[in-house]
Amino acid sequence: MDWQVIAIIVIPLVSVILGAWLQRGLERKPNLIAYVGNISSFDVQKTMVYTHILVVRNSGKLAANNVRISHWKLPEFFQLSPALKYHTEDNEDGTKDIIIEKMVPSEQVTISYLYLEPFTINNIHKDIKSDEGYAKILSVFLSQQYPRWIRNSSAILIVMGVFATIYILFLLVLWLYKLSNIV
Secondary structure (H helix, E strand, C coil), X not given: CCHHHHHHHXXXXXXXXXXXXXXXXXXXXXXXXXXXXXXXXXXXXXXXXXXXXXXXXEXXXXXXXXXXXXXXXCCCEEEEECCCCCEEEECCCCCEEEEEEEECCCCEEEEEEEEECCCCHHHCEEEEEECCEECEECCCCCCCCCCHHHHHHHHHHHHHHHHHHHHHHHHHHHHHHHHHHHC
């Protein structure tokens, strides 16, 4: 087998993939994530009262500027926690935004909403964005949190499995190459 040909093909591919992966991991930029939680409804004297929370977090390495939490219909009663400086803005299309001027890295804000019928959670939120881009909306579910040693052990076993699979595939290709030279 000609190792120079394999090296000429494989090394640039591995370098490009590794470079893209490193650049993505080390890039300094804001990263807004958000999720909805704690959805509740109450029947108060034959009137339905609804509540839910929206959590917005900057999990990036730079501050997010002009974070706009857009609403189709903004309920009259809402509260930001922790209390921070914000303002609301009416848009031409009838929507309304809560605007937070700056969210530093690792900052998180929880917005609690309280509303009556005909509002529902489906006709409140529009989108979340900043000057740097849109927020990623996460689907959150409860799950058990395992100890760090179990998570690290699992990661090591996964990496070992990937390398073993690559090695076996390499041996298979080598065997097929030798087999084709025999025939």
